[in-house]
Amino acid sequence: MSLVTASQMKAQTQMALKSPLAAQDPRIRVKKLALIGAGKLGEGLLSGVLGSQLIPVGHVAATVAHQPRADYLAEKYAVKAHTSNVQAVSGADLVLICLKPQQVKGFLHEVKKELRKDALIISAAASVTTGLIERELGHPARVVRAMPNTPCLIRHGMIALARGKHATDEDVALAKEIFGSMGRTVVVDEKHMDAITGLSASGPAYVYLIIESLAEAGVKLGLPRELSTELSAQTLLGASALVLHTGEHPAKLKDMVTTPAGCTIDGLLELEEGGLRVTLIKAVVRAAERARQLVESQNT
Numbered sequence: 001m002s003l004v005t006a007s008q009m010k011a012q013t014q015m016a017l018k019s020p021l022a023a024q025d026p027r028i029r030v031k032k033l034a035l036i037g038a039g040k041l042g043e044g045l046l047s048g049v050l051g052s053q054l055i056p057v058g059h060v061a062a063t064v065a066h067q068p069r070a071d072y073l074a075e076k077y078a079v080k081a082h083t084s085n086v087q088a089v090s091g092a093d094l095v096l097i098c099l100k101p102q103q104v105k106g107f108l109h110e111v112k113k114e115l116r117k118d119a120l121i122i123s124a125a126a127s128v129t130t131g132l133i134e135r136e137l138g139h140p141a142r143v144v145r146a147m148p149n150t151p152c153l154i155r156h157g158m159i160a161l162a163r164g165k166h167a168t169d170e171d172v173a174l175a176k177e178i179f180g181s182m183g184r185t186v187v188v189d190e191k192h193m194d195a196i197t198g199l200s201a202s203g204p205a206y207v208y209l210i211i212e213s214l215a216e217a218g219v220k221l222g223l224p225r226e227l228s229t230e231l232s233a234q235t236l237l238g239a240s241a242l243v244l245h246t247g248e249h250p251a252k253l254k255d256m257v258t259t260p261a262g263c264t265i266d267g268l269l270e271l272e273e274g275g276l277r278v279t280l281i282k283a284v285v286r287a288a289e290r291a292r293q294l295v296e297s298q299n300t
């Protein structure tokens with residue numbers, strides 16, 4: 001994970017505050033960010049937000065369940081980190097929830113009285129709808145829901161954002177900026193979140209399986225494992241970048257690799273016979289169905 005150290009962070013923040021441009025920067029308008037549940041995803045967000053100077057370090061409070069983890073975060077990022085959610089949300093105008101899904105209701109219940117009515121709530125908890133958060137809080141809260149994926153940890157993530165009933169365009173823009181520090185963002189209708197969970201949130205797992213299989217093929221053909229894994233991973237990275245960079249249909253890019261009577265067409269025939277396309281489609285559909293079931297059980 002490319003994380004920024006506490007001293008780098010302090011220096012960056014001081015520079016940002018000294019710069020007249022940054023002082024007027026509308027992005028730095030959050031008075032207090034409460035980052036609730038600074039685990040893997042939460043720490044990635046903390047690093048992204050501080051590293052890109054979106055919010056000054058002195059404006060951030062992070063919480064976790066265990067004090068040693070809080071001490072680690074305070075030491076590494078120079079933020080206020082502790083185990084009291086109530087203290088963290090007190091006065092916060094932005095609350096970022098990175099808790100496990102089953103912990104969200106309890107958290108909302110715990111902080112309901114302390115939470116500012118005008119606070120923007122951004123939740124990255126899988127399967128927790130904006131409706132559930134609005135209902136639990138009992139007031140027309142501004143909520144944005146995010147569905148990131150693990151490459152966010154190295155700022156190459158894919159993050160889908162969906163707005164709740166009361167969130168404004170500005171709220172969505174702020175969420176885009178925050179998650180933009182971790183990768184590529186798209187704003188979608190919340191009804192697409194289950195499909196997105198099955199595709200881009202679960203997707204890295206499918207891709208690792210593909211990388212692993214290609215690497216095994218290299219090993220079968222006599223390549224050293226390390227080299228084989230590097231060739232395989234970089235091939236997926238490069239091919240993906242070409243799709244995003246050119247905006248071309250993947251089929252057209254595939255045709256560019258496929259010389260008549262060449263090698264690639266033989267490989268493609270094997271993939272078609274093995275049902276790769278149908279298998280991947282079914283995998284995404286199954287994962288999305290599971291996401292829908294989890295949403296239903298989580299939100300009743």
Ligand SMILES: NC(=O)c1ccc[n+]([C@@H]2O[C@H](COP(=O)([O-])OP(=O)(O)OC[C@H]3O[C@@H](n4cnc5c(N)ncnc54)[C@H](OP(=O)(O)O)[C@@H]3O)[C@@H](O)[C@H]2O)c1
Pocket residue numbers: 036037038039040041042063064065066067069070085098099100101103107124125126147148149150151152201
């Ligand atoms: N990881 C991803 O890439 C990813 C992708 C998509 C969605 N998400 C969603 O993000 C959420 C977090 O996932 P994660 O992988 O980051 O999990 P994680 O590493 O387990 O982080 C959860 C954090 O919550 C803290 N915590 C537990 N109970 C708490 C409480 N009552 N108050 C405050 N903090 C508490 C834990 O503290 P301790 O460390 O002290 O135990 C831990 O740091 C999940 O809802 C997941 O669905 C994650």
